[in-house]
Amino acid sequence: MxxxxxxxxxxxxxxxxxxxxxxxxxxxxxxxxxxxxxxxxxxxxxxxxxxxxxxxxxxxxxxxxxxxxxxxxxxxxxxxxxxxxxxERRPVGAADATRLAGLLAAAWAAFDRIAAAAPESLRKGPRGGGRDTSKIVQHVVESDQAYAREIGVRVKPFGPDDRAALDAMRAMMLDVLRRPSDGNPLADRKWPLRHAANYITWHALDHAWEIEDRSAPA
Known part of the structure; x- marks a missing residue:
């Protein structure tokens, strides 16, 4: 197919x-x-x-x-x-919701692994731009806190080094995404479940792959 x-x-x-x-x-x-x-x-x-x-x-x-x-x-x-x-507005059954959440969990794990193995200083762009590893990690963690709110998960702000808070937030987000959905926006906001899974997973992978690419020699 x-x-x-x-x-x-x-x-x-x-x-x-x-x-x-x-x-x-x-x-x-x-x-x-x-x-x-x-x-x-x-x-x-x-x-x-x-x-x-x-x-x-x-x-x-x-x-x-x-x-x-x-x-x-x-x-x-x-x-x-x-x-x-x-x-992305299609309904999501129980099996598909579990699958989508599993892919997000795998993307987060890949991001964590790649960031942990990367040098702090990453290769800069042609104009000298681009965040180093710790700043990318901070950006992803802070963005995920905003995405959590979009799907109805409320957490107190925390820094990228607070692993317990990060793990707890991710677990709550995955719990939301594992639930079947009729395709309407989650938490009466803007994102249907499929879009939330797509966007949050894309953001983690996009930055994971950025770190990989900018860790490699030019």
């Missing part, structure tokens, strides 16, 4: 996102660029699926079908796949 993809685009940036594999979303200038980046990321995503105990399409099974194209916005231009798609 084809891998179902949605396209979110503006004149400046395009995201290609796999509807049923949270976090598998890459961007490019044009649609073809985004689809090429998505396909190139498959082998990086495969270990996440394996860690979650989920069967992932092999290289010979990866054909892609774009089923929806939506207009992006300021978030898209900024570099995040921010639009909620119709596919």
């Amino acid at each position: 084809p891998i179902v993809v949605t396209i979110e685009s503006t004149p400046r940036r395009t995201f290609a996102t796999v509807a049923d594999w949270p976090g598998w979303s890459r961007s490019g200038r044009m649609e073809a660029d985004a689809l090429a980046a998505l396909a190139a990321a498959a082998d990086r995503y495969a270990p996440i699926a394996a860690a979650a105990g989920t069967s992932f399409p092999g290289p010979d099974e990866r054909t892609y079908e774009v089923v929806d194209r939506i207009e992006g916005g300021a978030g898209t231009d900024f570099g995040v796949p921010s639009r909620v798609t119709d596919l």
